[in-house]
Amino acid sequence: MKRLVSMTVNGEEIELAIPPYRTLLDVLRNEGRLTGTKKGCDVGDCGACTVIMDGSPVNSCLVLGIEAEGATIETIEGQHAGPDLPHLIQEKFMDHGGAQCGFCTPGIIMMTKALLKENPNPTESEVRFAIAGNICRCTGYAKIVDAVLAAAEDLRKGRTL
């Protein structure tokens, strides 16, 4: 008993037939063919599946796909402007070594975007608090924090998210 669900993903309205027990994460990855959002634990412990839903960062593994009816979803694939045109936050992650294996990166970038929208001038501890639910096992977080703070600094110089 699939249901038709329509949502706006990265600015594009899509309609998908999905069973009610499928998570938004699985819907995005399978039916939506957007595999940039990662499944690291599937139970809300790691943050790799973070997307922005109606303006708020959520673990898409803990959202049912059918709940996204009418919702606006932002995923990692919708952030850059084109080939070689990274989003400000992506640019900083590239230049500061914020991504190593990259599996946690889409989730952390989406979380960073949500943070900077709310608080464009975060302290280091505010950054660490904001990404507390995003597990990175490669970097020790130092370079991720560097990247987020560098993005915030560029925001202060007039760049936009």
Next chain:
Amino acid sequence: MRPFEYHEPKSLAEASALLCALGAGASIFAGGTDLLVEIKEELRSVSHVLNIKKIEGLDALSFDKAEGLSFGALVTARRIETDAAVLRHYPNLATAVSLLGSIQVRNRATVVGNICRASPSADTIPPLIADAATLSIHGPTGERSVAVEDFFTGPGRTVLKAGEIVTGVHVPPPAATSGKAYIKHGRRKAMELATVGVAVSLDRGRSGCDEIRIALGAVAATPIRARKAEALLRGRAIDPALLAEAAEAAMNESTPISNVRASAAYRRDMVGVLTRRAVGIALEARP
């Protein structure tokens, strides 16, 4: 995830009727952050999910100096955490909520859901017990109100009867000279299940401690009051020796278990340390 049927009741009456009709395999879905994990990990057999987000009136949050704080079953943890009134008047609740999972989880999880899950280690429950909060419950036979303190009957078990739904929480207004604190003990600074949680709510009043309530999480089958510790402190000028005595009493009131997270002995020890520290913070706090 094991397949289930999905329902979107439009009213409390409809939700309640569905719960009654569908029986034990039916579960209320609000934030989903616990429920979906329990279904995925096969900790719970759920054949019907009732999403109550389409029911109007459950997402209100209000604070009034005379009336206190009220919020509905759909109010998320993150909304409580960032609400100016909560931050100012209920710092114990604000702290506890900010320690629940991640921001992503808190954007979905509801405080009422955290309560209804009835985990002995739930972060939001001790401050609500300490603040003498009550729950509004809608059921097939009407409405009733239950103190948070009296809501739990065991791990994962509550006084809710068939067809009953918790619709909101009411927290009494803080006294002019109130002091509140919550301290959580875990191995990490975030993404933790409390090994011990201690909440304190007191009114310094004239004596320095006219009234005090202490609630302990993760050290008994349900969150509990440390009544003997409270009695030692109530109406007394608190000095370090008295505080140590009260901490000792709180330790003796707890009946923790040992598991992979911590041993019973260590949990009991931490009840002592954290009770002392939390009362200390609450005594210092100035709203």
Next chain:
Amino acid sequence: MTIHQKPHTQDNLEDGKRQFSVVGKSVRRTDTFEKVTGLGKYSGDIELPGLLYGKMKRSDIAHALIKNIDVSKALALKGVKAVLTHRDVPRILHYGSPHPRSASCTRDQYILDDRVRYWGEGVAAVAAESEEIAEEALRLIHVEYEPLPAVFTVADALKPEAPLIHDNGLDKNNVMPPVVIRRGDVEKGFAEADLILENEYVLGRPVPGYMEPNVCACQWDGNGKLTIWSSTQTAFMVRGILAEVLGVPYNKVRVIVDHMGGGFGAKQDLFQHEFLCALLARQTGRPVRMEFTRKETFLGGRTRHSGKIRLKQGFKADGTITARHARIVLDGGAYGSHSPGVTTVGTSALTSLYRCENVDLEGRAIYTNTPIAGAFRGYGVVQTYFALDLQMDEAAERLGIDPAELRLRNAVRTGDLAPSDHPVVGHGLEACIRRGLDEVDWKAARAATAAQPGGVKRRGWGIGCEMHGSSAYPGIKEQGNAIVKMNEDGTVTLLTGTAGLGTGAHTALSQIVAEEIGIPFSAVQVVTGDTDIVPWDIGAFASHTTYMGGRAAQIAAAEVRRQVLEQAAPLLEAAPEKLAIREGIIHVEGANRSISLKEVVSPKRGMPAAQIVGVGTYSPTKSYSFAAHFAEVEVDTETGEVAVLQVVPVHDLGKVIHPIAAAGQIEGGIQQGIGHTLSEDYVIDLTNGRSLNPSFVDYKMPLSMDMPPIRTIILEAAPDPGGPFGAKGVGEDPIIAIGPAITNAIYDAIGIRFRHYPITPEQVLNALRAKQKEAA
């Protein structure tokens, strides 16, 4: 085409005056845009029409014979396309690990056996139209077990009445072949000692915790060729073992690894699902994907070896170490995997770091009915240097010598015999210690902690040191290969077989190629991760990717450069040795004549130029990187909690190719090491072998708020003649020294010596109480 391998001579090292144009700069990584945009394809992201979902049924008993498996209900479920049990798969004993026939691994695994040896071992697999149907099918499989007696500790496994877990153990017991190293005269050494220390060290069971759960997808084409997309560090090993077990030639197995979400050593093994997925795909004629849940990465993954080390050392009053005696017993878990290799590397590491002529070392790994211990960053050395560096601290105190000073006096240096029996090059360890002492102002820092007044929170500073080999030689004879092709527009294409498990290795290799030829970094494209295209490579492990793969790339690039200059020489009317390439322009040294590289290699009068290709093959021996870590901790004496306040790691890497990537390795290693030391332990129920914390909630890895500031310092103190431009490895080093640094800092803070990891708050509190009681 020429195979060109430079001998190991000093002339590979730069004289320190060379100006580097690409090497040493933190260029933008080749793979990073795809990672930050989500465009990069990990093995679980591959879209295949008609995909089936595979799942594995795992045992809920630790040691048993399978009497019967009833799959009839599962097969009858609508949407189930295949079910496999031990009756349906080839029964071939295989190496679970990538180095077949090397001494590092054991050959003791079947794809599916009629017996299970640990809780969570795969006993059956299904393929179905959806994940939910596959899960439901697993519930419908009924396994009848005949329980066997099981052992969950090394002590129990060594008892005479212990059940045999495998019949290939030495003397028919559960012991894998021991590693014995004896040098000098230990008896004499102890007789000459002024101080003898003997302690037992107990090692916990951390897991790698990579973010990408194990996953593979398999598809067979009409010609009987298998393509497998797998999250593996060792694509060519996967190809070899799969081909042998499936009975097909190597050129009918194609392994593709594009992006990879970490491995930390554990993804060197072949896991059951990789075989089963291939078999399910063959049987159904459809592509199949098998992806571990997070819980399965714990149950069916690989852990670091837990165990015990008894270490005895003799010291002279001046700090000279006169003898070292160690007995190392590691818990290998239910299958051998890398146990022999880990035991060898860990045991032999104790011959070095701090000089000692008389050593008597024995290491053994023991089978138990617990999850498989395998390869994990630090590979045995984490364990043995934890013991060694803790005892050094204790010795320093007993001898009245500053702990850093004692290490300096004993630090291995040029000419000393390294664990691999090669001479150490340079004074890397000494340089790291000295730099760190300056950086943290060690004397003042220690004086401050010694003078701190009593209080609830107490601070301490500690030091830990390490050395680790780049490459697994002599345990494994490794080889790296690279092909560099010149394109007719002057750009080059680098083909490398090394896996990109997340370290930035492909970028480093591209930098090396650009530097060697004399072209901009942007002129190099790197092709990786497809065994049908790239040259053979043993895999990404043992801190050897930049060292070995980089050197192979350098050799290939040098050959390309040689051919380019040969073609340019007549055009510039100068001998090739008079020519230099800078930024893609070929100059005649000392003359004002130049030509662009593009002009040399592009078609002339419509005639294509001859193809320029360089092949580099490099079989390394050994090189050692060094580090000293300095850590400051704060102990809450009421709760026993230990907070790491700051870490200063100093690493000697010979020559750093990409500073940010190298620092990222160091900082990530420290994160894992802090976890190992203070919070991470994969706990097994000793009554039945079941895992008690197979989740990220209960397996406590340090997260953003737990991580202290890290001031990373990289030295180029002791370049190695074997590495590209003198570069050495960095992957494994940073996880080793941090544990001792923290543990020694805890001693500095509260005067209690812990000789195990992880050190829990409860243990700290209990120890503080015992100490108080003793004092009273």
